[in-house]
Amino acid sequence: MAAVTVAVFGCGRMGKLHLTTLASLTGVRVKWVVDEAGVHPQVQQMLNSLRLQTADIADTTDINTVLEDKEVTAVVICTPASTHENLIQAALNTGKHVFCEKPIGLSSESATSSYRLATGKRLTLYCGFQRRKDADFSEVYSKIRQGVIGKLRILKLTSRDGPSHNTSAFLQHSGGIFLDSCVHDLDTACWLAGERPLSLVAYGHAHEEMFAECQDVDMTSIMIKFPSGAIATIDNSRTGAEYGYDQRLEVLGSSGMLKIENPRTSSVQQWCDVGTVLAPMVHDGIQRYLAAYKSEMSHFIDIVKGESQCDMTAESVITVSQMVELCQESLRTGHSLPLPQLHRYTPKIVHEP
Known part of the structure; x- marks a missing residue:
């Protein structure tokens, strides 16, 4: 073509x-x-x-x-x-x-x-x-579907970033931590679980004044419950990860666990009388997910x-959008909130003349 x-x-x-x-x-x-x-x-x-x-x-x-x-x-x-x-x-x-x-x-x-x-x-x-296109996350997804770790029980997602692009101008147009950052964690949790959540609760705090001035928070913790009984926990921070771009995952099943650690700039390790020295972690999100x-x-x-x-699918993206809104409301109220139905999405084909 x-x-x-x-x-x-x-x-x-x-x-x-x-x-x-x-x-x-x-x-x-x-x-x-x-x-x-x-x-x-x-x-x-x-x-x-x-x-x-x-x-x-x-x-x-x-x-x-x-x-x-x-x-x-x-x-x-x-x-x-x-x-x-x-x-x-x-x-x-x-x-x-x-x-x-x-x-x-x-x-x-x-x-x-x-x-x-x-x-x-x-x-x-x-x-x-x-x-979803990262090789490690895709492998975890496949192993879950293959039943390698049995029935899914707990998902733990960590996302912590350094202060590289967190300017006041950026924050004012980002849509907030849930829409701009946690949205990836929310999608990953639902994708790996293979279910639409029942409910969630979110907490957060602005430790740095710039975030408070932008009516945002710089760290949050989210807990999600799925119909199967599986629970996902997310901790997300936009500051504090001076040690590198921190993206880790643990998935616990009834017969085992899957885990993704952070990639490093080199696989070389230095062993000496005071311990083991590892190469620094990757410090940039684009570098971490370049292939993806x-x-x-x-x-x-x-x-x-x-x-x-x-x-x-449209349904998966709309679900995450709904979860972002619930996180915002839960942060404000401190309450656990149920997910609404997807009845608002009704595909309608337009037949062009």
């Missing part, structure tokens, strides 16, 4: 990552990169380095021009969370498949609306939850080509 022609919205940290992957894939043509005029020189420099000199750069005021380009088959959205819903729905309404960095929207209603539109247009809306990010984008392109089926 003809090359998949792509427009990339946003060329910040994630936009650069996905742009690099797109440049490496066969059967892909990057035609547009959209960002604010002030960063166009840097965008051009990157396009040159990736040998994408034929790609055009558009300002954020020219979004309609890009979306109305009939050559564009798919768009990749890497802009701030507050812009996602409008961009997604505008792209779908012009017939484009959409890959969007999490979250799909700022609310479950927003996510539901976008998925309903995508279904009606017979288009793919893919939410970027890269852990590449895999999810490759999968999205294969979906657009018709060579693969989408493995990210």
Whole structure:
């Protein structure tokens, strides 16, 4: 088939990552990169380095021009969370498949609306939850399904980050710790458990003044109960992990346990009279999940080509959106809250003339 022609919205940290992957894939043509005029020189420099000199750069005021380009088959959205819903729905309404960095929207209603539109247009809306494409997490998922550790009982997820990108400006547009950070943990817990949760409770605190000023918290603990009786616990912190990007997992079953530890910059160990010295942990989330990010984008392109089926369902993304809202309410009230039903998502196919 003809090359998949792509427009990339946003060329910040994630936009650069996905742009690099797109440049490496066969059967892909990057035609547009959209960002604010002030960063166009840097965008051009990157396009040159990736040998994408034929790609055009558009300002954020020219979004309609890009979306109305009939050559564009798919768009990749890497802009701030507050812009996602409008961009997604505008792209779908012009017939484009959409890959969007999490979250799909700022609310479950927003996510539901976008998925309903995508279904009606017979288009793919893919939410970027890269852990599902990580080799270690995928192996744990497979072993759980194979019954290697028996019946699932406890999932423990740890996510702790350093202060690298936690500026006041970022926090004000991030949607808060649950929407911006814990959303990955919530999705991973449901994906591994293979169930929609019954209820959850969340606690948190702002230890640093900047987070309190942004009406956010810098650490939280979440407990989730599933219909099978399995329980997931999540501890998530946006500060304090000066020792590295801390992402660990334990899954306890009736006959064993599965565990993922943090990768290190080297496998070399130094043994001496005072103990064992290990290489430092990876300090950056993109470095930690680089292969997973590449895999999810490759999968999205294969979906657009018709060579693969989408493995990210609307129901799973909407469920996580609902869980984010419950976490926010639980943090405010201190109460355990039940998950609502998914009756609001009713796919409706639009038959084009």
